[in-house]
Amino acid sequence: MKVDYRKKMLSVLTGLFITGFAFLGCGNGTVPSPEEPGETTTSDVDLYVTTANQSLLFKKIPLSFSTKDNMSPFTIQMNPSEVFQEMDGFGAAMTGSSCYNLLKMTAKDRAKLLKETFDPKDGMGYSYIRISIGASDFSLSEYTYCDNQGIENFALQSEDKNYVIPVLKEILAINPNVKILASPWTCPKWMKVNNLTEKKPFDSWTSGQLNPDYYQDYATYFVKYIQAMKAEGINIASMTIQNEPLNRGNSVSLYMTWQEQRDFIKTALGPAFRKAGINTKIIIFDHNYNYDDIADQKDYPINIYKDADAAQYIDGAGFHAYGGDKAELLDVHNANPEKNLYFTEMSIGEWNYSFAGDLMWNMAEVCIGTINNWTKAVIVWNFMLDKNRGPNRPGGCTTCYGAIDINLDYKTMTKNSHYYTISHLAKVIKPGAKRIGTTGYKVNGLYYAAFLNTDGSYAVVLQNDTNSAMNITLSDGKHSFAYSVPAKAVASYKWNK
Template structure:
């Protein structure tokens, strides 16, 4: 039986009414949530036409025979990778927009986004180490030459850290990844032959003379955030190392990153840091640079570098997610994470009927089903003018959500729904498990076993008709008719 009772709408767009934080010490007022549907299976549904807008329902297990030709059966004996989490980047621009909201509206949005039991449960975010192309200014944390001059700057202290602290009150288990767009300019040279200074935010190479200082820069950054009560889970040595044309950038080949990772790893060890290092952090196609193909494998093949490398990170601005299978086949013990994708004017990013199915397929389900342990996309929140942004950066990007010019209403875009459908039923520490049975064109899905003993299942129906799908865990089963061009997520106890 389907019990269709939904949460009331927040700010005209959000499908939850709770404002209470998950944690007991948040100081936020608790509101009673009424009419939450109850049943054996919790269901979330979103359709491309927004007829179902992350609608929460409940199903009961079926008492009829499980003989449907559209039955999908979970096989928890077949186990794949552990899932770390899902989320969006808390950039300087996102933090600025969030802090323009009223405290009550911001708390409500962050709760609905990051809370596990009252919201979607986003659990992984990415922040820049210094400026990115979505910062409020160009800067690093050591613009005066000499690593002894390292210090957090205005953007961290007034925007990013306050926002992260509010999120951590809601979800204390939030994982945070840090990525630099550029080292301090005094560490950059124009090339590795004559080592002439490159006093520019854009491009340049990291001077090998400063490998030790730059490794110390990462250590100091991690420790500085720890001093504010914020634990950094992971870092990448360089955002998009093969794209020197970004407004804030650095070119770093695998040969350079392999050597620099050794300095990073030793510095982390000496400082007693457990922060993970993920290499590469760029496109599936290696920007079509022939000698950079298999970039992370080259690094991981080095015996010394390998001891410091947890895995590799990928973006989707070029190439295909099958590259995850290629890397996994060469290094099965490498963790694979997806760390950036954007929507914008170039891909009709605010048109849910155009983007939802593609993003659920190509960023969500395919990454998870091809050994991805995390999915993180770009800006959590931009304004309706696609900013604030930096000259030379992306002026055509949308956020996972976009906030109105008066900071009072929110438009949710495809990335937000995609992440919500994954994070609402696939919790950190879950293990992807096997499935068998029904398959068809336009139907794709993934299944996990969560650490609390529940099952999570996400399925998309990218066909023109509603489809009745039966899901069985071997002991219990249920059937739900998934609307056309829709995604549905389920969670139930074993």
């Protein structure tokens, strides 16, 4: 009843603003309506708005600083003296399927889309992408870089050379500072066993476990991969040990407990990286908040961190949101605040998808939600799939959508909710930004996070997940400004001190 009362009061107050009392918190008495930004020709604030009903899709709206003292009770105040994590970036996965679809476009259309997405000045400024080490369930075939037994047979494969690497090079030509996270879905099949007791060969792309007898070879595999990509001009900034290590059922998969990751890192991978002078960050786990409800795998990262010999090589842990709650991020952070957190995958698909519903859920849970629980990066799943949700591998996800879906003419596109939620982050929060504290107005259904960029500018990403517009004022102590954020909408702000 208390929540309903507050929502009712908020609705009443909002109605008062709309009918003429908008002077509260707007300073100069002018609040551009969502559909009619007004006649302002100069803008002190870069403001971008997307609504769940798609009446506004990343609409840029001019907004000026107030010329009067701020008296609004609906003010969010920046507090740059309270500093949290440094941000690395935001983006999507360039799977083999995504790259295949991009290369089916005309060179002109693809260049236009990639510039709109990755250009840090004139585009959305996507700054972090994920790729697979070998095949994923969104590849054109199943493969690793060493399918013939013997680590001396390592070599990059045609799918990478023909699709993934060319697309990465085009992206890096637009934004050389884009970071790349690489994740394997499986080790080479000849390194697999059925279990660690019987250790029988396991000739399958799906499931199996890494034979400890091949720990050194598998560490060399990662070293060779990073070196081979560097020779192509592509720096792997970070890598996870295994995508979804507790998921035996994906079309390309490997089961890997926290005990196995711990032992592999401390006895093989960490020392191999150190010997080879590799600075690629090692990220553990890369799976769901709830550890797939496997009792002895709870607190997967925390258990690994308890081993100092392994922990010394590890930068942090990655998480997905297909099970459990984002509160797990805070628990992991509090247990080991010196280790970083990354959000590495979330997909949309045929399961109950709507643009409006996912825009709101994804922004609250994955974007603002994980950032306010200490993640340094937010990366969603496929950047682009075709209208048939592919290409995909049988046994993997055959119902997923991309951040962008493209028709089979490879020209007509639909930008889905994920494209816009990541854009709202990447456009205003630049790599190296620090999340900062805020004080002031809070109410159910209002979510936000604030940042100080390396150039001294402020950034705020804010979500109104209520059914009424909210007239919100932002203030940094020197400047203040107001905007009536539409119902069910996301607003991103950036301004100089």
